[in-house]
Amino acid sequence: MTKTTFVNCNLFVGTEDEVKENAWFTVDDATGKITEVGQGEVKAADKTVDLDGQYVMSGLINAHTHIGMDPYAKRAYPETETSTTVAALENLRSGLQGGVTYLRSCAVGFDVDIKLKRERAQHPFEGPGIMPCGRAISVIGGHGDARNGENNEFESSWLVNGPDEMRKAVRTQFKLGAENIKLMATGGIMSTTDQVDDTELTFEEIKTAVEEAHSKHMTICAHAQGAQGVHYCVEAGVDSVEHGFYVTDEDIETMKEKGIFLSPTLIAGYQVANLPDDAPDLTLFSIQKMRNALDDFYTHVGRAIKAGVKLALGTDAGTPANPLNQTWKELVELTRAGASNYQALRAAGLGSAELLKIDQEYGSLEVGKYADFLVLKDNPLQDVAAVGQSDKQVYQHGQRKF
Numbered sequence: 001m002t003k004t005t006f007v008n009c010n011l012f013v014g015t016e017d018e019v020k021e022n023a024w025f026t027v028d029d030a031t032g033k034i035t036e037v038g039q040g041e042v043k044a045a046d047k048t049v050d051l052d053g054q055y056v057m058s059g060l061i062n063a064h065t066h067i068g069m070d071p072y073a074k075r076a077y078p079e080t081e082t083s084t085t086v087a088a089l090e091n092l093r094s095g096l097q098g099g100v101t102y103l104r105s106c107a108v109g110f111d112v113d114i115k116l117k118r119e120r121a122q123h124p125f126e127g128p129g130i131m132p133c134g135r136a137i138s139v140i141g142g143h144g145d146a147r148n149g150e151n152n153e154f155e156s157s158w159l160v161n162g163p164d165e166m167r168k169a170v171r172t173q174f175k176l177g178a179e180n181i182k183l184m185a186t187g188g189i190m191s192t193t194d195q196v197d198d199t200e201l202t203f204e205e206i207k208t209a210v211e212e213a214h215s216k217h218m219t220i221c222a223h224a225q226g227a228q229g230v231h232y233c234v235e236a237g238v239d240s241v242e243h244g245f246y247v248t249d250e251d252i253e254t255m256k257e258k259g260i261f262l263s264p265t266l267i268a269g270y271q272v273a274n275l276p277d278d279a280p281d282l283t284l285f286s287i288q289k290m291r292n293a294l295d296d297f298y299t300h301v302g303r304a305i306k307a308g309v310k311l312a313l314g315t316d317a318g319t320p321a322n323p324l325n326q327t328w329k330e331l332v333e334l335t336r337a338g339a340s341n342y343q344a345l346r347a348a349g350l351g352s353a354e355l356l357k358i359d360q361e362y363g364s365l366e367v368g369k370y371a372d373f374l375v376l377k378d379n380p381l382q383d384v385a386a387v388g389q390s391d392k393q394v395y396q397h398g399q400r401k402f
Contacts, residue, residue: 002029004398005036005045012057012381013037014349014364017342019055019381027371032397033361034371055379055386057345058365059101059372059394061352062128062327064221064242064263064314067091068108071323073281081110088112091324092127095317097402098325099387099394101372102129104356106221106242106314107136107144107182109156114177126401131180131356134173136223137166137209138184142200143191143223157184163208166201170212180356181213183222183238186229189272189290190319192283196245196293197226206236219356221263225293227251234260240312240355243269244304245297252307261310261355264301266333267326268316269294281320302338311339311347312355331384341384371398 004027011023026036026045036043068084068091088108095103105113111134116125137158138144144157158169170181185201187194194200201209206222213220214237222233225245233241234251240261241247247255247262255262272290275282305311313331317324327348334344353363361369375393378386394402 002046003027003035004029004047004049005042006049006051006056007042008053009051009056009375010053010379011037011365012055012345013366014058014346015366017340017381019379023056025365025371027398029398032370032399034365034367034369037365037367051375055376056365056373057376057380057387058349058363059374059396060099060327060348060387061313061356061363062095062100062103062315062317062324063240063312063352063355064106064265064316065095065103065324066108066316066318067095067103067105067324068110068112069318071318071320081112084109084112085116088116089125089127091318092125092130095324095327096127096394096396098327099374099392100128100324100327101394101396102131102356102358102362103324104131104180104219104221104314104352105133106180106316107133107157109135111135111176111178118177129362131219131358132178133180133182134176134178136182136184137169139200141193142184142198143186143188143194144184145191160205163204166205166208167212170209174216174218179218181209181218181220183209183220183233185222185224185233186226188223188225189269189286190282192285195226196289197228199226199228199232201229201232203232203236206232206238210236210238234258242314243297245293245300247300247304249303249307252304252309255304255309256307259310261312261351262301262304263312263314263355264297264334264337265314265316265330266298266301266337267330268319268322269297270333271321272319275320279320298337305334305338305343310351310354311343312352313344313348314352326388328385328387331387335384341381344384345380372396
């Protein structure tokens, strides 16, 4: 058994708002896990890597991604399982290079994420660890339906009517290998026949989905933008509200009581709102919807942050002008909404890890956890934009990938 000790770094462990100077940590080369962390004098090691006084932090955990989508394509969704898979593999590799070492998939056509995770055991490929979801669950005519830009022949979403069909959809995704269930509870930006405050899934449907997902030890997240849809999701007990454009103060308090996370994906909204009117990959109707809601989006997310709602970092990666390798930009937008640098960084580490229930092995650089980390020239606790360094070093399980 050999070990590697990384020395001469400023270490942001991720559990406290501080950087440990003159730090070092040791990684078991076989398991990829951290065995010791210290400051000052370094113990003898089989191998030593000098990090030249740079800053070390956990790899980013992106809790809201669409790995099969092309953020610069003229269509929202790839047309075939092959093109979806190719896009996913490209996104996963570039996402890892951008600092994302683990992610939760929040819907992809053809259940490609499930298939890739299964295939990876026999045929490894570069990319973040994956919590797969498979297809999202929506309603006829709702956000995720074929008439809104996705051809259901492409198997982009389940379309359900009533609790029984919802139960079947969740059970089917579980059988296929999903570890997360994604609900489309309200209208959305990219769909072309609804508004963000349209309530699409019923409370009974959402409650059924939550019960089924939790009975099978899966997490369940909900695309929820309008106030009524957010309320249904919070009352039903989802694990995370995605977006939360119009989350109310009442629901913020309930989220705190129940431990429900908010994954705002502010960067997705910001990027869409700043597209030109004639953007080739999105209708003006969709762009205008986002522009109209953008200020409210930041205001309500800011209230949730101030109130102390649990935060996870998600970006909706794959949406227009929003690639996985720019996940770090969400850190900047969270601070614009009112988060401290530490709150934003914690959301990208322990926050997302706790939501995904992987915090015993990921999310901070502590003994017993995987050595997934980034090496940066500047201090991210002083400026979260430091994580955007284009030539940062990226390690996964103690092995340098980029």
